[in-house]
Each structure stands twice: as structure tokens, then as C-alpha cells.
Amino acid sequence: MTKKSKEGLSVKKQENFSEWFSQILKKAELIDLRLDLKGFMVYRPLAAQIIENMFKLYEEELQKRGHELTRMPMVIPEENLKKEASHVKGFTPEVFWLKEIGNEKLALRPTSETLYTPMFSLWINSYRDLPMKLYQKGSVFRFDTKATRPLIRTREIIWIETHNAFATKEEAEKQVQEDIEITEKVMHQKFGIPFLPMKRPSWDKFPGAEYTIGSDVFMPDGKLIQQPSTHLMGQKFSKVFEATFKNFNEKKEYLWTTAYGPAISRIFASIIATHGDDSGLIIPFCIAPTQVIIIPIFNAKNKNVLLKEAKKIKKKLESLGIRSKIDDSEKRPGEKYHIWELKGVPFRIEIGEKELNSKKVTLYTRDLGKKEFLKTKEISKLKKLGKIFDERIKEKAEEIMNGRILNAKTKEELKKIIKNKKIARINFCSTKESGEKCAQIIEKEINAEIRGNLANKKEKATGKCIICGKSAKEVVYVGKSY
Amino acid sequence: MTKKSKEGLSVKKQENFSEWFSQILKKAELIDLRLDLKGFMVYRPLAAQIIENMFKLYEEELQKRGHELTRMPMVIPEENLKKEASHVKGFTPEVFWLKEIGNEKLALRPTSETLYTPMFSLWINSYRDLPMKLYQKGSVFRFDTKATRPLIRTREIIWIETHNAFATKEEAEKQVQEDIEITEKVMHQKFGIPFLPMKRPSWDKFPGAEYTIGSDVFMPDGKLIQQPSTHLMGQKFSKVFEATFKNFNEKKEYLWTTAYGPAISRIFASIIATHGDDSGLIIPFCIAPTQVIIIPIFNAKNKNVLLKEAKKIKKKLESLGIRSKIDDSEKRPGEKYHIWELKGVPFRIEIGEKELNSKKVTLYTRDLGKKEFLKTKEISKLKKLGKIFDERIKEKAEEIMNGRILNAKTKEELKKIIKNKKIARINFCSTKESGEKCAQIIEKEINAEIRGNLANKKEKATGKCIICGKSAKEVVYVGKSY
Numbered sequence: 001m002t003k004k005s006k007e008g009l010s011v012k013k014q015e016n017f018s019e020w021f022s023q024i025l026k027k028a029e030l031i032d033l034r035l036d037l038k039g040f041m042v043y044r045p046l047a048a049q050i051i052e053n054m055f056k057l058y059e060e061e062l063q064k065r066g067h068e069l070t071r072m073p074m075v076i077p078e079e080n081l082k083k084e085a086s087h088v089k090g091f092t093p094e095v096f097w098l099k100e101i102g103n104e105k106l107a108l109r110p111t112s113e114t115l116y117t118p119m120f121s122l123w124i125n126s127y128r129d130l131p132m133k134l135y136q137k138g139s140v141f142r143f144d145t146k147a148t149r150p151l152i153r154t155r156e157i158i159w160i161e162t163h164n165a166f167a168t169k170e171e172a173e174k175q176v177q178e179d180i181e182i183t184e185k186v187m188h189q190k191f192g193i194p195f196l197p198m199k200r201p202s203w204d205k206f207p208g209a210e211y212t213i214g215s216d217v218f219m220p221d222g223k224l225i226q227q228p229s230t231h232l233m234g235q236k237f238s239k240v241f242e243a244t245f246k247n248f249n250e251k252k253e254y255l256w257t258t259a260y261g262p263a264i265s266r267i268f269a270s271i272i273a274t275h276g277d278d279s280g281l282i283i284p285f286c287i288a289p290t291q292v293i294i295i296p297i298f299n300a301k302n303k304n305v306l307l308k309e310a311k312k313i314k315k316k317l318e319s320l321g322i323r324s325k326i327d328d329s330e331k332r333p334g335e336k337y338h339i340w341e342l343k344g345v346p347f348r349i350e351i352g353e354k355e356l357n358s359k360k361v362t363l364y365t366r367d368l369g370k371k372e373f374l375k376t377k378e379i380s381k382l383k384k385l386g387k388i389f390d391e392r393i394k395e396k397a398e399e400i401m402n403g404r405i406l407n408a409k410t411k412e413e414l415k416k417i418i419k420n421k422k423i424a425r426i427n428f429c430s431t432k433e434s435g436e437k438c439a440q441i442i443e444k445e446i447n448a449e450i451r452g453n454l455a456n457k458k459e460k461a462t463g464k465c466i467i468c469g470k471s472a473k474e475v476v477y478v479g480k481s482y
Numbered sequence: 483m484t485k486k487s488k489e490g491l492s493v494k495k496q497e498n499f500s501e502w503f504s505q506i507l508k509k510a511e512l513i514d515l516r517l518d519l520k521g522f523m524v525y526r527p528l529a530a531q532i533i534e535n536m537f538k539l540y541e542e543e544l545q546k547r548g549h550e551l552t553r554m555p556m557v558i559p560e561e562n563l564k565k566e567a568s569h570v571k572g573f574t575p576e577v578f579w580l581k582e583i584g585n586e587k588l589a590l591r592p593t594s595e596t597l598y599t600p601m602f603s604l605w606i607n608s609y610r611d612l613p614m615k616l617y618q619k620g621s622v623f624r625f626d627t628k629a630t631r632p633l634i635r636t637r638e639i640i641w642i643e644t645h646n647a648f649a650t651k652e653e654a655e656k657q658v659q660e661d662i663e664i665t666e667k668v669m670h671q672k673f674g675i676p677f678l679p680m681k682r683p684s685w686d687k688f689p690g691a692e693y694t695i696g697s698d699v700f701m702p703d704g705k706l707i708q709q710p711s712t713h714l715m716g717q718k719f720s721k722v723f724e725a726t727f728k729n730f731n732e733k734k735e736y737l738w739t740t741a742y743g744p745a746i747s748r749i750f751a752s753i754i755a756t757h758g759d760d761s762g763l764i765i766p767f768c769i770a771p772t773q774v775i776i777i778p779i780f781n782a783k784n785k786n787v788l789l790k791e792a793k794k795i796k797k798k799l800e801s802l803g804i805r806s807k808i809d810d811s812e813k814r815p816g817e818k819y820h821i822w823e824l825k826g827v828p829f830r831i832e833i834g835e836k837e838l839n840s841k842k843v844t845l846y847t848r849d850l851g852k853k854e855f856l857k858t859k860e861i862s863k864l865k866k867l868g869k870i871f872d873e874r875i876k877e878k879a880e881e882i883m884n885g886r887i888l889n890a891k892t893k894e895e896l897k898k899i900i901k902n903k904k905i906a907r908i909n910f911c912s913t914k915e916s917g918e919k920c921a922q923i924i925e926k927e928i929n930a931e932i933r934g935n936l937a938n939k940k941e942k943a944t945g946k947c948i949i950c951g952k953s954a955k956e957v958v959y960v961g962k963s964y
Contacts, residue, residue: 034604035562035597038586040555042601045616048551069530073522074556074590074621074638080517097581098590101625104520108556108580115517119524122516134527138620139556143583156556 008342012278017221022150024272028281028343031150039148039155046343047268049289051158054264055137057286058160058186065178067133067162072115074139078105080114083240087113090207094142096155108141113208113237113259116163120255121243127167130245130255131175135162137264151269152225152482158265165238165255167245172232172256176213179230179260180456183215187227187262190286192394193217193270194401195227196477198452201431201439206259210234213455216477217270218401222421224451225482227270228262274397275367281344282367282393285386292317292324292382293340297333297352309351313361313379320383324349341366346389347382349374367393405477411446411466414478418448423479427472429465438467442478451477490824494760499703504632506754510763510825513632521630521637528825529750531771533640536746537619539768540642540668547660549615549644554597556621560587562596565722569595572689576624578637590623595690595719595741598645602737603725609649612727612737613657617644619746633751634707634964640747647720647737649727654714654738658695661712661742662938665697669709669744672768674876675699675752676883677709678959680934683913683921688741692716695937698959699752700883704903706933707964709752710744756879757849763826764849764875767868774799774806774864775822779815779834791833795843795861802865806831823848828871829864831856849875887959893927893948896960900930905961909954911947920949924960933959 009027013020025031030047043051059069075098082088096108109115116134124132137160148154162179166172180197187193195215205212209231216224238244238255247253275282285291294313296306310326317324327336333350340348348364355361355373363374367389374381408414408424417424429435431452439450453459459475466472491509495502507513512529525533541551557580564570578590591597598616606614619642630636644661648654662679669675677697687694691713698706720726720737729735757764767773776795778788792808799806809818815832822830830846837843837855845856849871856863890896890906899906911917913935921932935941941957948954 032601032604035555035559035600037555037557037559037588040557041553042555042597043553044605045550045552048553048618051553052551068527069534070527071523071525071530071533071640073517073519073524074623075519075522077517077519096583099579099581101578106519115524118517119514122514123526136530141556158553 008338009278009280013220013276017219017273020276020278021269021273024276024280025150030272030281033150039144039153041150041154041156041265046289050271050283050287051264051268053287053289054191054268055160057190058182058262058264059135059137061182061186062135062160062162065133065182066131067135067164070134070136071138072109072112072136074109075106076109076112076114078107080118081107083114084208084237087208087237091142094144096141096143110140110142111259111261112136112140112161112163113233113257114241116259117237117241117243117257120163120165120238120257121241124165124243124245124255126246127248130165130167131171132165133162133175134164135160149482151265151272154265157263159261159263162258162260164258164260165243166258167247167253167256169232169234169256172234172258175258176230176232176260177456179228179258180213180215182260183228183262187215187267188394190284190390191267191271192284192390192397193227193267193274194394194398196224196451197455198477199431199455200452201435201450201476202433203436203439204450204452206231208233208236210236214452216451216479216481217274218404218423219270219273219482222404222480223482224423224479225266225270227267228260230260231258233257233259275393276344277367279369280342283344283346284393285346285389288344288346289323290325290340290343290345291322291386292347292349293345294324294326294349294351295333295336295340296326296328297350302353306351306353306356309356313349313351313376316379317382320380322382322386337364346386365389367396408466408478414442414448414466415446418446418478418480421480423477424448425475425477426466427461427463428474428476429468429470430473431476435465438465441467446478448478448480451479451481453477490820491760491762495702495758499701499755502758502760503751503755506758506762507632512754512763515632521626521635523632523636523638523747528771532753532765532769533746533750535769535771536673536750537642539672540664540744540746541617541619543664543668544617544642544644547615547664548613549617549646552616552618553620554591554594554618556591557588558591558594558596560589562600563589565596566690566719569690569719573624576626578623578625592622592624593741593743594618594622594643594645595715595739596723598741599719599723599725599739602645602647602720602739603723606647606725606727606737608728609730612647612649613653614647615644615657616646617642631964633747633754636747639745641743641745644740644742646740646742647725648740649729649735649738651716651738654716654740657740657742658712658714659938661710661740662695662697664742665710665744669697669699669749670876672766672872673749673753674766674872674879675709675749675756676876676880678706678933679937680959681913681937682934683917683932683958684915685918685921686932686934688713690715690718691741692718696934698933698961698963699756700886700905701752701755701964704886704962705964706905706961707748707752709749710742712742713740715739715741757875758826759849761851762824765826765828766875767828767871770826770828771805772807772822772825772827773804773868774829774831775827776806776808776831776833777815777818777822778808778810779832784835788833788835788838791838795831795833795858798861799864802862804864804868819846828868847871849878890948890960896924896930896948897928900928900960900962903962905959906930907957907959908948909943909945910956910958911950911952912955913958917947920947923949928960930960930962933961933963935959
């Protein structure tokens, strides 16, 4: 184990994304892996606070739409976990088991359907108790024999999971669409991460679900990463847990359930990857723990007066609801600039004697790398500038994504697109069982995956499947993935 | 498993506290134990949201005092856990172990000293990096063969733990005192729970600590419950983890560390127990998810106009930062009153046609059980009334506590006080090792415990130890405990 170093990034994001990502986690003091615990991470204050702010925005949106906070145990009795056959099959190999204490066989929860559904059976009597929309936040645990990657493929995942019960399939499917809207509202509109809502092929759905819609996000290395997914569980879980309700006619029916799982730690990986540049992190204004760093440029003589001015500015920003910090350490100004750029603070205010005398501050905007003057009395403009900041980095991410999706009319074209680290849009026979053979051919020959078809918009297929030549029923997206 | 019931409490708090407590958890829809998982609980929305609000107030106070949020893994490698000898001895019997995966021997964290101290050794180089004040929130796990009790004695504890590193013992001890202040500021002043800060006898300290200060809170059954405790770890952990820093003279020294652990789930138990009455919960205004319940009393004819008025009031309360809800369900008003009293909402606003016409509302205050009129245009008074509400329930708790502490001059007096479910204040030989024999006598003969001496105020002992008759060095408090 070596002590920390504070120098900048030594690789460029476009040249070696993987190394850039590793360096930024370490040098911006986000994640520490030196506990030597495979797949588990130490979140340092900057990362922990960003994640906290992400939770807050996500929960606001969930609560606004009627989801209520709950807390489930971190463990699941074996009996519950093994009740739904396909769920067991999918999750059992990934489960961490506790050593037995007496007769108690407990698993660390890998996800919580088998905790919520039995509770639904107790809490819901009649259609009057519906819908029931709950959520919890915290950790789930999945054991994976593959290589782990910090934030991206981990054994402890920090997430939100919603679990919802409805009287009809129609209402449940409406919830699934609402979940996509929530991803749009928070991950895209607030965190600036565009995505493709992909209805997964039947061979790639959540174990136990009727269907799954994943949000695919682009990584700079050309691969896709699955972000929030939402699942129509249908009546599969309610049937095994006898979770019923009495309908309007006093007849018993099984509940329709759905679940939605934004993995905050993983979305954080996309935020770092999407917005960061060769100088370090760029954190969206809305979740930055420090939105403005104030750097007084002082000497022994004017230190007091400049610190006083810095504090005045900080107080003003506070009154506007803007989170700021003063860096009054003894480092050289250049060194301070460097550190706070690495840490992705959206705005920097510099105040030296010159600025003080002319009643201005120097304002540096992180993503533009641009300095300009701002009149001290107009400092409240930062509120609007923060919004523009988030809008700008979002649009940049959208442009990159849109340029990456190309139509492929033949297998050869598909091969070329994938080779160029882009995403292909193809006519395809079927995402139902019958299409799995063609998907396997793509996987073997091109080393890419069918990610599914657009879940919130019907795209009409024309002509033939570019693999088997049969009539194409769907337009699907193909890419490499994490 | 039986379906829920919504009737009221069938026992009185003073007559059968234990049953009262069990009923309130169930009937106010706070905690569900029907998953049949010993020591693990399901927190329903009301409990989960109160706990969330408690976290918020606690964290505000911690962040104000320079503690930064972090997140540690939920597991600890065996090697770390077993490094500090007395820590191992104290915690090993309580540890949940994971089934081994290859060579990885992992424990669910029972507390996180053995995660934080190795990180301090990496993050801290010099005195310039000090103090380092960190915290995390989440679950810790302690296996206990004794009977579990919901919120009070659980296997999964929901808490905050701070871990702090300093250059000198003096600064570390100052932190321990600051921790008591934080308990005072939040648990007492905000949640209304008075406490005795008790420096524990040497035989009752945290495994691995130099000394421990626990906050003892009174339960209605006469027993004490330990709430937040703070520990001077001294250099014990820093020595085994080689956590050093270079002092001003460039010489290596071991860090001085402290830890503080408010168990939010357990403090919630004290809030329920202290403030609740025979009609149900009474939740402090500052953490109530619903601070004001608005109940329009309508018939088919005036339903629309009364609902409109209710929404207007809700909007007004929102603009004041007051959390409110409208109960527009089809239940009878009396039934609604009953439910929201059971759930401990501080204020209820009733609006019927009479109120509407006279531009008033009926205001019911939960703890006083009093109805009065409030002019609709003076609704903003509720902000101040909320503060007074919290002040009033706090003062009531203080009165009860103060009446419970009695001086005992002889063993007989001590016996009597304990029998009367009170707390005794006695002259005692010593809380160091030499006093353990006398403590054992008290435990055997009187079935009570030496809880320690006041940690934030020196009380001078006079005369002799009431047990052994040797010169009394300390004034200590004796009671039964959970």
C-alpha cells in the first residue's frame, strides 16, 4: 500500500478510457480500493456526498409520484428466496450466504421481490388498498465470478428499488412506462445522461419477470452499460406468495407487481464517464457537493481583507441556496485550480486585489475552461448559470450519443459498425424465443449483443432479418456491453 | 399470518408498557415482524420516513461540525476484524460470518473501526491532514443469542457511526465531549429525549476503547436504555493498523482516534416510548412525516367546496415549509381522527361547513387533546405552534426523568429505589477495576447495574462507598437496564 498522490491524470480519456477511469477514481479521491476486498468499495467524502445528492433528486421524483419509503432487512430467508422457480435459477449462483446459526439459512439480499411480495400479501386486502407503491434505498449483494470493476461491476450495489402492486395488468404496465419517465426526468434531464430504453429480448429478462426494460447508456469506449431497469413481474411472484386482493365484486385476484431499480453507484460511473475530460471530473451542478469554489489570491498583506470578501461572497451564495467552499489553504493558486478542476467543481471564483478594487470576481467555468469577469453585485447570476451548465453538458452527451447510432442493412455492415465502436440499428426476426438463434450468431461471429427494441416508441420493421433472412418483426439495437 | 387490523390500543402505557410498545408498533403501522426473521425488521412507510427525518437532523449537526459523509463496505475481512485483541474478544461472539468464497473470509460489519483505521493510515500523512472527521450511515449487524426486541435489541441496527482522527489526546477528548453536545443538541433538544451522559465503568467499555461514554435514557418501565455512545479509542487501533502521521517536527506519531454511534433505530424506540400515550404515538413536530393532517368534513353536497378549501390550506402550509396531508377518504370523521391520533400526527385541522363560513378551522393538538378555533388567515401560526409542541413534550419528558433520580445512602435504600423502578445516585468506591467487586454485589443482590458517573460535569463524592465501606471516589448512578 502506498500513500496518496495528488498529481493529475496521465492519460487521455479518448486514448485509454479504462485507465482514465481508474485514475480519476483515485486522483479525484472518489473511491479507494486498497482495502483489498474484491468487489467492495470505500467511498470517500466527495463520492459519498455526490451519491447522497443523487439519491435526493431521485427520491423527490419517486415521492412526487406516490412511492413511499420503506426499509427491508438486509437478509432474506432461504425459503423466501427459493419460492419463485426462475428467480431462484437466475439469482442462486450470485447469492452470498451467511453461515448458519441454528436452523436459520439466510442470504444477503440480491434484490428484494421475495421480501416485498409476502408483505403485500399481508398489507393488501382489497382493491381500496391499491395501488401500493413502495421503495427502499441501500445495498444489495451479488456474487460474480467475473472480474469486478469499481462502480460498474461490484458485489455490493448501492441502489434504489421500487416494488409496486396493482389491480390490473394495464395499471402495472403504465407503471413500467412511468419508470422510464422517471429515468428520463432524473438520469437524463438532471444528471445529463441520455439513454435508450430497451425492451430486452425474452432471453435477457430479469429472472422471474414477464419482461424487462433496461436503459442503455453509452460509455466512451463504445460499449453500452445497463442503467435503471424496470420489470413487469406480472402475477408470477404474487402467485407463489399468495398475494391476493378482493376486487370490486369481492372476488379474490392475484396482484400485478412491478419493480424498478436505479443503481445509484452505477449511474455515478456513467456521470464520471460521460462528462469528465482530460483535466478530471465534471460534476453536474445539481448534484455537486461544492458548486462554487472560492479562491482568494492573497499575500501576507492583503490576506485578511480578501478572506473577508471571500466569506461575504460565500454568505451571499448560501442565501441563494448555492453550495460553496473557500479554499484558504497555503497552496499556490495554480495548485488549487488544478485540484478543484480534477474534482469537477462547476464554477471557480477567484478574488485578488484587482478584483476587489474593481468590485468584480473572476469566474472560471469548468466544462468550457473559460475565464470571465462577473460584477460582485451580479453574483446571483450563478443560479441561472448553474442551470445552463447542466443543460450544456447534457446536450454535449446527447450529440455524442446520436452520432453513434447507425443503421446496418447487412451482416457485413453490422460487423463494421461494431468494429468502429458504434451501435447498430437493424431489422431482426424476433426478440421472442424464436430469435435467440440469430442473437447467438451475432454474439459468436460479431461479439455483440441484441440489446432489444425501443420501449417507449414503436419502430416499424421492414424487409427481412439481416441474419436469418426471415421476415423481420422488429427493429433492434446491437452493441457491445459491459 | 393474519391480515392487519386497525383498532386502537387495548392496554395502557403505565400498566403494561411492554405490551403497549408491541401494540403500537403494529397498530400504528410502524414495524412488521411477520417475515419471521429473528432480530430483523420491516419498516413500514411511517417508520421509515420518521427515521429518514431523524437522519437528516443528525447529519445536519454532524456536517456543521466538520464531519464528512463516507461509505464503507458492509463486510470486513477477517484479518482486519481480528487485529485489535480486545476488539476481537468483545465482538467475535456477535459476528455474522459469510460462507467462504475461495479464500475470502468475510464478516458482516458489527462496527467499523477496523475499516476506518486502515484507511486513516493511507489518507493521513501529516498533521496538516488532521483532524479528519468522517461518518457513515447504514446498517451494522450483531448476533445475539438473547431474546431480540423490535427496535431495542436487534440483529440489524440502523445507525450513524463517526470515526475521527486527531494529533493529540487532548483534541480527541474534546471530540468525545463534542459528541455529548451533539446528543444534547439533537436527541434531547430536537427529539425531546433527555439523557444522562454516563462515563462507563472500566469493565463496561467498548471493546478496544480507553473509555466509553453512554447516554442513558429512561424507559417508562423504569429501566434505562443506552442511546448514543462515544468512545476514546486512544491509540489502540492506530497502533495495530500502523496509522501514523508526521508531526510539526517531522516525527512519526500514532493517531488518536474516537468513534461515536447514535443508533437511529434505537433512538426511535425511545421517541415512541417517551412521548406516546394511551391513544398512540406522539411524534415530535420536527421529524413528523405529516405535521398537520387536514380532514374535510363533507357530505355529498358540499364535498367539492370543502375539498377545495382543504387544498388551499395544504398549499399555504407547503409554502410555510409544513408537511401536511388531506384525508379525503370515505371513512367517517371519527374513524379518521382515531387513526391519525394513533399515528401521532402533531396537529389536525378539521374543516366543515361551519368553519368555512366563519373563515376558521378547528385545530386539534395531539399531546394536549385540545380543540380550538384558528382563523384561516392566521394559519401560519402553526410554524410557531410546532416549535412549542416540541418544547412542551420535551419538558414533560424532563420532568419525568428528574423525578426518577433519588439519592441512596445505604444498600437498603438502594434496594428500595430500584424496587420502585427508579434510579439511584450513590457514593461508590471506584469505577476502575478495583470497584468491579462492589458492582457485582449490586448486580447479584439487587439485580441492578452501575451505569457510570456523569461525563460532562464533575460530581464530588463524600463519605464511604455504600457497598464496601471504603472511601468513595465517585458518585455513580445505578439502575436496571435493557
